Amino acid sequence: xxxxxEFIRRLPKAELHLHLEGTILxxxxxxxxxxxxxxxxxxxxxxxxxxxxxxxxxxxxxxDVTRRLMGPKDYELAAWRMMERLAEQGVVHAExxxxxxxxxxxxxHDATCFEPIFEGLERARIRAERxxxxxxxxxxxxxxxxxxxxxxxxFRKAAEMRVCYPSIIGIGLGGDERRAGSEAFxxxxxxxxxxxxxxxxxxxxxxxxxxxxxxxxxxxxxxxxALSAIQDARLVDELxxxxxxxxxxxxxxxxxxxxxxxxxxxxxxxxxxxxxVTLNSDDPAFFGSDLANEYLLAxxxxxxxxxxxxxxxxxSFHSSFxxxxxxxxxxxxxxxxx
Numbered sequence: 520x521x522x523x524x525e526f527i528r529r530l531p532k533a534e535l536h537l538h539l540e541g542t543i544l545x546x547x548x549x550x551x552x553x554x555x556x557x558x559x560x561x562x563x564x565x566x567x568x569x570x571x572x573x574x575x576x577x578x579x580x581x582x583d584v585t586r587r588l589m590g591p592k593d594y595e596l597a598a599w600r601m602m603e604r605l606a607e608q609g610v611v612h613a614e615x616x617x618x619x620x621x622x623x624x625x626x627x628h629d630a631t632c633f634e635p636i637f638e639g640l641e642r643a644r645i646r647a648e649r650x651x652x653x654x655x656x657x658x659x660x661x662x663x664x665x666x667x668x669x670x671x672x673x674f675r676k677a678a679e680m681r682v683c684y685p686s687i688i689g690i691g692l693g694g695d696e697r698r699a700g701s702e703a704f705x706x707x708x709x710x711x712x713x714x715x716x717x718x719x720x721x722x723x724x725x726x727x728x729x730x731x732x733x734x735x736x737x738x739x740x741x742x743x744x745a746l747s748a749i750q751d752a753r754l755v756d757e758l759x760x761x762x763x764x765x766x767x768x769x770x771x772x773x774x775x776x777x778x779x780x781x782x783x784x785x786x787x788x789x790x791x792x793x794x795x796v797t798l799n800s801d802d803p804a805f806f807g808s809d810l811a812n813e814y815l816l817a818x819x820x821x822x823x824x825x826x827x828x829x830x831x832x833x834x835s836f837h838s839s840f841x842x843x844x845x846x847x848x849x850x851x852x853x854x855x856x857x
Contacts, residue, residue, distance in 0.1 A: 526825060527814045531852050533612040533835035534605065534799055534810050536743050536766035538660070538693070539594075539640075540585045540618055541802025542601040545569060550596070551587040569805055574725055574775040578695060580805060585621055591639030598643035604803075606651040608811040611849060612839060613655045616691055619673045620662035633676060637684070644686060656688035656840060658719060664698035667707075674707050678714035688840045689717030691743070696726045701733040708737045717840050719766070723747040725777055728754045735763070741838060746772055748794075749785040755792055764795045764838030769816065770808035771801035780820075787821040790831070797835045829853055 543551075545565040552560040560568075568584060571577050588594055605613055617640065622633055640657065647653045659677040661670035674690050681687040690711050692704060701720060708718055722734035724744035728751035734742055735757070745765040748754055758765065767786050772778035789796045798817060803809040808816070817823040817831065832853050836846045 523818055524815060527811050528609045530609055530828065530832050530856050531611045531849050532609055532810060532832050533839045534610050535614045535797050535835060535838060536768055536799035536801055537613055538616045538802050539597060539601060540581065542804050543584055543597050544804045547597065547600055548584055548587060551593055555587055555589050572776060574777060577775050577805060585618060591635045594636050595639035595643045598640050599646065602643060602647035602651060602653055604809065606653050608809055610810055611653060612841060614658055614688060614840060615655060616658045616660040616693065619659045619676065620665055620669055657686055658689045658691050659687065660691040660693045662694040663692045664694045667703055670704060671707055674711045677716055678711060689719055691719040693721050696721065696724060696730055700730060701737050705737040712738055719743060741766055744768060746777060746785065749788055759793050762795050764797055765789060766799050767796050768799050768801035770806050770813060774806040781816050782820045786817065795834055795838055797838050798831050
C-alpha cells in the first residue's frame with residue numbers, strides 16, 4: 520500500500536472541483552473562532568460541526584464554518600493552508616471555487632466588501648506559486664437557491680475583476696439543486712461567456728439526469744458531480760461525443776448520502792464508457808478525504824490500475840482551463856511518472 524500511495528503522490532494532478540471554504544479543517548476553524556467569537560470554539564466543538572448525515576446537514580455545517588471567515592486575513596489563512604495541503608499531495612494545478620454569493624449575502628450585498636477579501640486570496644495564490652510551484656485559478660461561485668439578482672451580482676463582479684486579475688477564470692452555480700435548477704441562469708451564462716469567463720455548473724448531484732441536460736442547455740462547459748448521468752444512455756452519448764468534463768467527487772457523494780458507497784459510485788462505469796471523468800475532493804475538510812485519498816480509493820475500491828490512475832490524472836489536465844502549452848507540459852510528465 521505504501522508503494523501505491525507514493526505513486527499517487529508523485530503523479531502530477533490537477534484538482535478542478537474544490538471549494539475553498541470546504542478545505543478549512545477544525546484546527547483552523549478554532550483559530551478563526553478565537554479571532555471573532557465572544558466565546559471561541561474548543562477543538563471538540565469545532566469537530567462536532569463537521570458531523571452530518573445528509574446533504575441538508577452538510578449545507579448547514581458549511582454555513583457554520585463559512586460565517587467565521589470575516590476579513591482578508593481569514594481568507595488568506597484559509598487559502599494558504601489549502602495550498603500547502605494540495606502541494607503535499609502532488610497537486611500542481613487547482614481551480615478553486617470561492618462562495619462569492621455567500622460573501623455578498625452575509626454582508627448585506629455590499630459590493631465593496633469583496634475586493635479586500637480577494638486581495639488576501641491573491642496574496643496566498645502568488646505565494647503558493649512562488650514557494651510551492653502550484654498554479655491556481657479562481658472560480659466565482661453563485662448560490663443557485665439565492666435570487667437571480669444575487670447570481671447576477673457575482674457573475675458581473677467576476678467579469679469586472681478579471682480585467683485586472685487573470686487568475687479569475689470562470690463562474691459556477693453551487694448550492695441546493697433541489698431548490699433551483701439551471702434554466703433561469705441561461706442569459707447570465709451567455710453574458711459571462713461573452714466576457715471571456717469559463718462556465719462550470721453543479722448538476723446531477725441530488726437530482727436526476729434532467730438537471731444535467733439543463734446545465735448543458737445554458738452553455739455549461741464542465742459539470743460538477745454528474746452523479747445521475749449514468750441513468751440516461753442518451754445523455755451518456757451526448758457527454759462522450761462532446762467530451763464534456765465531469766468533476767466527480769465520490770467520497771463527497773457518500774458522505775452527503777446521495778451514494779451508498781465509494782464502490783457503488785458510477786466513477787468506474789463512466790470511465791469505462793469513455794467519458795471525460797476527473798476525480799476531486801469537493802470539500803475535503805468536511806468529507807475526510809483529500810484528492811490523493813480519492814485516487815487511492817479508486818484503486819482499492821474500484822480496481823483502477825496504475826495506468827488508469829495515470830489516465831484520470833491526464834483527464835484532469837485535459838479538462839482544466841489551463842493554456843494548451845501548460846496542459847502539454849503536465850501530460851508529458853504524467854507519461855514519465857513512476
